[in-house]
Amino acid sequence: MIMKQRGIVKKSIVYAIKDKSNCSGCHACYAVCPKNCISMVSDDEGFWYPKVDEAKCVQCGICVEKCPVINEVDKDEIPTAYAALNKELDIRLSSSSGGIFTLLAEHIIDNGGTVFGVAFDNDLNVRHIGINKKKDIQRLQGSKYVQSKIGDCYKKTKKILDAGNVVLFSGTPCQIAGLHSYLGKIYDNLSTVDIFCLGVPSPKAWRKHLEYCGEIEKTMVQSYSFRDKSEGWKNYSTKIHYKDGRIKKIPHQQNPYMRAFLSAVCMRPSCHSCKFKGEQRHSDITLADFWGISNVLPDMDDDKGTSLMLVHSEKAEEILTSIIDKLVIQTVDIDEALMYNSAALYSVKAHPKRQQFLSAVDYMPFDVAVKKYCEPSLLTKMHRKTRGVLSRVKRIIIKAK
Ligand SMILES: Cc1cc2nc3c(=O)[nH]c(=O)nc-3n(C[C@H](O)[C@H](O)[C@H](O)COP(=O)(O)OP(=O)(O)OC[C@H]3O[C@@H](n4cnc5c(N)ncnc54)[C@H](O)[C@@H]3O)c2cc1C
Structure with missing residues (x-):
């Protein structure tokens, strides 16, 4: 322009x-x-x-x-949808859904490749890193509900690809579109993984939350897990390790940061009109939580995490064939699967008090700002209730067919 x-x-x-x-x-x-x-x-x-x-x-x-938001970037064909889970329970428990990402990463590293994904740094900032050792995969495991900083990872990816080596790059759909746009050509040695993404919260809100956690406990946060599954996958908790050795588990509905994230009061503005939604993607594989699994395939639901996996390319089918022995997997009807995950198709609506909240966290304790600005209005509560009833009715109709 x-x-x-x-x-x-x-x-x-x-x-x-x-x-x-x-x-x-x-x-x-x-x-x-x-x-x-x-x-x-x-x-x-x-x-x-x-x-x-x-x-x-x-x-x-x-x-x-090269801007993927201003310009159109080609998308793939309609994908094949699978319900999938990693046979290794330990890996599933340390992953957000079915632990599929870890299998993909292991496969790439076994083939001498590099995997780019999202990790915490020493100060718990969230950023993309590249790894080529299996022992480091655990740093990328698990969703970090904060916008990740790409830094120089696109440039590093290009260098590795141009040298003829294999790369798996994972990120949000806009980050994958950005990578493809930057590269400007198809590399056979590149595979990409994106996620269904509700939206990315502000790194400032994340820092304020961490500061607040440290202040009330009078010690700093050492590590943070957004998805502790010890009480179940659907009813997950956040788990915070403090520097003095204490551990605090908070059900996600009660964690102020998760309440802010899930009420869309701290998302990036572009997430409210995201261009990268839909079944067709810029990636080879899309991973998500298979929230409707107990209705679609009850046998694949043990409440420890099941992934919905959309496979968009032949390259991805080949990777899948190589790791198939390590998976429990079944094809599913894509429309039925997507019915339970609105983030796949629709942008999340901005919370009406988004701007006030993001400025209030500068001068108000984080939890006070959440209490003040994130309580859903009566109208929202009624809307949610109606939506819940409608989706239950839809499910009953589908089952009856
Ligand atoms: C901000 C965010 C919003 C999400 N929203 C939804 C949703 O609405 N519905 C849904 O079904 N699933 C959502 N997910 C995806 C889901 O939580 C799982 O990441 C996905 O199912 C993969 O799980 P896994 O068990 O295979 O692997 P895991 O080990 O859990 O996945 C790790 C993967 O997630 C990537 N990742 C972690 N944090 C980030 C980040 N901040 N930005 C980009 N990539 C990241 C890592 O690089 C790695 O590829 C979201 C994830 C994030 C990070």
Whole structure:
């Protein structure tokens, strides 16, 4: 996109992004800039946006051409849907759904490849890293409900691919679209995994939550699990390890951070009009929680986590064939499977008090801000109740057919 400002033609991403909902923070523009003049800078809400050093910018316009939100990126065919779970219970318990990601990562590393995915750093910031040792897979296991910083991982991926080595890259659908757009060509040695994504919460909200946890317990948080399944997968808890050795388990409905996440009060603006929803994806494999499994295939539900897996490409079918002995797997009807997971198809609606909340966390204790701004209105409660009844009726009709 070319923008004219005071008679000067501007070809740069900051002019092309008309409002914040047009930027998913994927880092494609940052990675592709031939002059390295784009940096990703946090705004007041804690989300990264590109900033262009005008003195260095030659206005080549590549950053605009590569933006996957502004431009269309090709999507795959209608996928095959599977219910799947890893036969190793320990892995399933340390994963968010059926532990499928770990099997994919093991397969790639066994073939001399590198796996990119999301890990905590030493300060519990959430970022993408690349690994090529099996012992490090556990760092990528489990959902981290915070927007992950890509940093230089697209550039590193390209380097590895150009050297002829294999890569598995996992991330949100917008991050996978960003990677493909940045690479600009198909690599046979690249496989990608995305997830059904409700949306990505603000890294600032995450930091404020961590600070709050540390303040009330008078010690710092050492590690954090968003999905402890010891009380079951559907009724999961968060598990917090503190530096003084204490462990605190909180049912997810009572954890202020999870309440903020699930009520969509702290999501990135682009998540409310996400371009990357649907059955067709930019990835080879899509992973999700198979929330309707107890209705669709009760035999595959032991409440320890079952994945819904969408397989989009021949490459992905080949990987699946190689790991099939390690899985319990069954094909399912895609429409029936998606019925239980609205995040697959629809963007989450922004909480009406989103902006107030994201500024309140700067001066109010995190849990107080959650109590003040996240309580659902009477109308929302009624809407949810009606939706619950309607989906139960739908299920009864489908079963009767
Ligand atoms: C922000 C977010 C929202 C989600 N929303 C939904 C939803 O609405 N419905 C649903 O069914 N599933 C959702 N998921 C996906 C789901 O929780 C599981 O990640 C998925 O089912 C894979 O589970 P697994 O057991 O195979 O592997 P796991 O070991 O649980 O998966 C780990 C994988 O998740 C990736 N990952 C972890 N954190 C992030 C992050 N912050 N950003 C990008 N990738 C990440 C890792 O790189 C790795 O590939 C969401 C995940 C995230 C991170």
